[in-house]
Amino acid sequence: MSKRVLLTGASGFVGSHVLRHILVNTDWFVVCPTTFRHKGLTDRINVACDDLPDAYSRIKVIKTDLSVPISPVTSHQFGKIDYVINLASESHVDRSIEEPTPFILNNVSLICNLLDWAIIAKPEKFLHISTDEVYGPAPKGYAHKEWVDQFFPSNPYSASKAAQESIAFSYWRTYGVPLAITNTMNIIGETQDTEKFMPMVIKKVLNGETVKIHASPEGEVGTRFYLHARNQADGLLHVLKQHFPAYGESNVPAKFHIVGEREVDNLEMAQMIAKAVGKPLIYELEDFHSSRPGHDLRYALDGKKISDTGWKLPIPLEESIQKTVEWTLKHEEWLSL
Numbered sequence: 222m223s224k225r226v227l228l229t230g231a232s233g234f235v236g237s238h239v240l241r242h243i244l245v246n247t248d249w250f251v252v253c254p255t256t257f258r259h260k261g262l263t264d265r266i267n268v269a270c271d272d273l274p275d276a277y278s279r280i281k282v283i284k285t286d287l288s289v290p291i292s293p294v295t296s297h298q299f300g301k302i303d304y305v306i307n308l309a310s311e312s313h314v315d316r317s318i319e320e321p322t323p324f325i326l327n328n329v330s331l332i333c334n335l336l337d338w339a340i341i342a343k344p345e346k347f348l349h350i351s352t353d354e355v356y357g358p359a360p361k362g363y364a365h366k367e368w369v370d371q372f373f374p375s376n377p378y379s380a381s382k383a384a385q386e387s388i389a390f391s392y393w394r395t396y397g398v399p400l401a402i403t404n405t406m407n408i409i410g411e412t413q414d415t416e417k418f419m420p421m422v423i424k425k426v427l428n429g430e431t432v433k434i435h436a437s438p439e440g441e442v443g444t445r446f447y448l449h450a451r452n453q454a455d456g457l458l459h460v461l462k463q464h465f466p467a468y469g470e471s472n473v474p475a476k477f478h479i480v481g482e483r484e485v486d487n488l489e490m491a492q493m494i495a496k497a498v499g500k501p502l503i504y505e506l507e508d509f510h511s512s513r514p515g516h517d518l519r520y521a522l523d524g525k526k527i528s529d530t531g532w533k534l535p536i537p538l539e540e541s542i543q544k545t546v547e548w549t550l551k552h553e554e555w556l557s558l
Contacts, residue, residue, distance in 0.1 A: 223247075223248045223249055223250060224247070224249045224250075224303040224304055225249070225250045225251075225252065225300065225301055225302050225303050225304075226243065226249050226250070226251050226252065226302070226303065226304045226305070226306060227252045227254070227299060227302045227304070227305045227306070227344070228240060228243070228251050228252065228253055228306045228308070229253075229254055229255075229287060229305075229306070229307045229308055229309035229331075229335065230255070230261070230307075230308030230309035230310070231251070231253035231254075231255060231261075231265075231266060231269075231280075231282075231308075232253070232255040232257055232261030232262055232263060232265050232266055232282075233260055233261050233265065233308065233309070234260075234265065234408070234410070234412055234413045234414060234417075234450065235308055235350075235408055235410075235450050235453060235454075236253075236261075236265075236308040236309070237265035237266060237268060237269040237412060238269070238410055238411075238450035238451050238453070238454050239306060239308060239450075239453070239454040239457060240253065240266065240269040240270075240280070241268075241269035241270070241273075241451075241454075242451055242454035242455060242458065243454075243458070244269065244270065244273050244276050244279060244280075245273070246455075246458065247458070248279075249279070249304075250279050250280070250281070251279060251280045251281070252280075252281045252283065252299050252300065252302065253266070253280055253281065253282045253283065254283045254284075254285045254287060254295075254299070254309075255282065255283075255284065255285075255309075256284065256285070256286045256287075257284070258286075260311075260414060262412075263282075264412070265412050266280070266282065268411070268412055281298075283295065283298050283299070285298075287309055287330075287331040287334055287335060288326075288327050288330040288331050288334070289330070289334065290334050290337065291334055291335070291337070291338040296338060296341070296342065299342070302342055302344045303344060303345045303346070304344060304345060304346045304347075304348065304461055305335070305339065305344050305346070305347045305348060306348050306350070306457060306461075307332070307335055307347070307348065307349045307350060308350050309331055310327075310328045310331070310381070310382065310385070311324050311327050311328055311378070311381070312352075312378065313378065313416055313417075314354075314376050314378045314379075315416070316378075316416075317376055317377035317378035317381070318376060318377060321377035324377055324378065324381065325377055325380065325381040325384070327381075328381035328382065328384070328385060329381060329384050329385065329388065332349070332384075332385040332388050332389060333388060336388065336389060336392040336396075336398055339392070339398050340392070340396045340398065344399070345399060346399050346401065346461060346465050347389075347398050347399055347400050347401070348400075348401050348402075348403065348457060348460060348461060349385065349386070349389045349400065349401070349402050349403075350402075350403050350405065350457070351382050351385065351386050351402055351403065351404045351405075352379065352382045352404060352405060352406075353365070353404055353405065353406045353478075353520040353521075353522050354374065354375070354376075354378065354379035354382065354517065354520065355372045355374055355379055355382050355383040355386060355404065356370050356371075356372060356373060356374075356404075356520075356522075357372070357373030357374060357375050357379070357517060358373075358375065358517035358518060358519055358520070359517075359519050359520055359521035359522075360519075361519065363521065364480075364521040364522055364523040364524075365478075365521065365522050365523060366478075366523045366526075367404075367476040367477065367478060367523075367526055368473050368476060372386075372387075375517050386402055389402065389474075390402075390473075390474065393468060393474045394468045397467060397468065399465045399467065400465065400474040400475070401460055401461075401463070401465050401474060401475035401476065401477070402474065402475070402476045402477075403456065403457060403460055403476070403477050403478070403479050404476070404477075404478050404479070404522055405448060405453050405456075405478075405479045405480075405522075406445060406446040406447070406448055406480060406481055406520055406522055407445040407446070407447050407448065407481075407520075408447075408448055408449070408450050408453055409447050409448070409449055409450070409541060409542070409545055410449050410450035410451065410541070410545055411450075411544075411545055411548045411549065411552075411555075412555055413450075413555075414558045415556055415557075415558050418487070418490070419447075419490075419494060419542075419545065420549065420555070420556060420558075422490075422491050422494045422495070422502075423494060423498060423546060423549055423550075423556065424556045425503075426494065426495045426498045426500050426501075426502060426503075427498060427500065427553075427556070429500070429503065430503065431503045431504060431505055432491055432502060432503065432504045432505075433504070433505055433506075433507040434487050434488050434491060434504050434505070434506050434507065435487060435506075435507060435518070436506040436507065436508070436518075437508070437518055438508050440506060441518065442486040442487055442488045442506065443486065443487050443517075443518040443519060444484050444485060444486045444487065444518075444519050444520075444521075445481075445484070445485060445487065445490070445520060446480050446481035446482075446483065446484055446485070446520070446521065446522065447481050447485060447490060447538060447541075448479065448480070448481040448534075448541075449536050449538075449541035449544075449545070451535070451536060452479075452481075452534050452535055452536055452541070453479055455532075455534075455535050456477075456479035456527065456532055457479070459527070459530070459531075459532045460475070460477050460479075460527070463475060463477075463530060476526075477526055477527040477530075478522040478523060478524050478526065478527060479524070479527060480522045480523070480524030480527075481534075481538065482534050482537060482538055483538065484521065485538070488504065488506075491504060493539065493542050494542060494546060497542050497543050497546035497547070498546055498550070
């Protein structure tokens with residue numbers, strides 16, 4: 222039987238890719254609550270539905286603000302929900318540093334309101350999407366592991382995501398919300414806002430501008446495991462097929478790291494982007510902490526747990542970069558965001 226999915230953040234960058242992946246790979250009906258004010262755009266939903274004849278008959282967009290309690294009227298509009306995929310969150314580190322309190326309060330409020338609703342609505346599964354940044358910086362040669370490493374968030378954004386995970390954990394244990402959590406690293410893909418690294422590099426390379434690459438005072442360049450949003454979406458659907466243990470059956474809920482194929486330093490990443498654009502990269506190294514307080518030079522997640530369940534990345538990194546650049550060059554209006 223087809224599932225009804227509540228997909229929060231569907232008008233955001235990652236959420237719109239998850240929406241398209243669901244529409245292409247399942248027969249599910251998707252309910253999309255959105256405010257269109259936290260970087261969400263109707264344009265992204267249009268791109269997600271592009272070339273899919275029945276797409277608009279399989280989605281329902283509901284204008285609502287999840288940072289306030291979900292009313293009985295809105296809950297009725299949602300209807301019966303089988304799966305929740307919670308992607309809604311403010312996600313930009315620089316903005317979290319500039320205005321920490323409203324940023325944190327927004328992210329904490331929306332998870333509380335969703336979980337309050339879930340206690341009553343009783344979905345089969347509640348999948349919460351988090352970030353690698355909750356763990357803080359990873360020592361060289363080490364990758365953080367699920368339910369092994371503690372949270373040491375370095376900035377207000379990562380602290381708000383760590384808070385979301387802790388709140389969700391408490392609702393799993395106290396109220397029996399059927400929870401799983403995923404942590405994911407830096408996401409790339411089409412329709413991303415230019416405040417993020419890849420579209421920022423594309424834009425600067427096209428304009429012949431200098432790209433600033435974060436590095437230590439000694440010149441060590443930061444590294445990431447970059448992951449295309451459709452790879453993340455594929456991983457999320459794979460996680461939804463796994464067992465979500467209840468408290469008592471397990472001391473912790475299900476938790477999986479969805480990880481890119483290999484570690485890449487940010488200079489190498491910028492060079493690969495510039496090569497795909499077909500123009501030279503002009504860059505300078507910048508002290509990461511003086512330019513962005515609370516910035517971590519290296520993140521790393523261990524992806525063995527999800528790999529052991531049979532999941533493999535559908536799209537290699539180089540193909541992801543090429544695909545994203547080609548699409549963006551054909552749709553340069555997205556570089557105006």
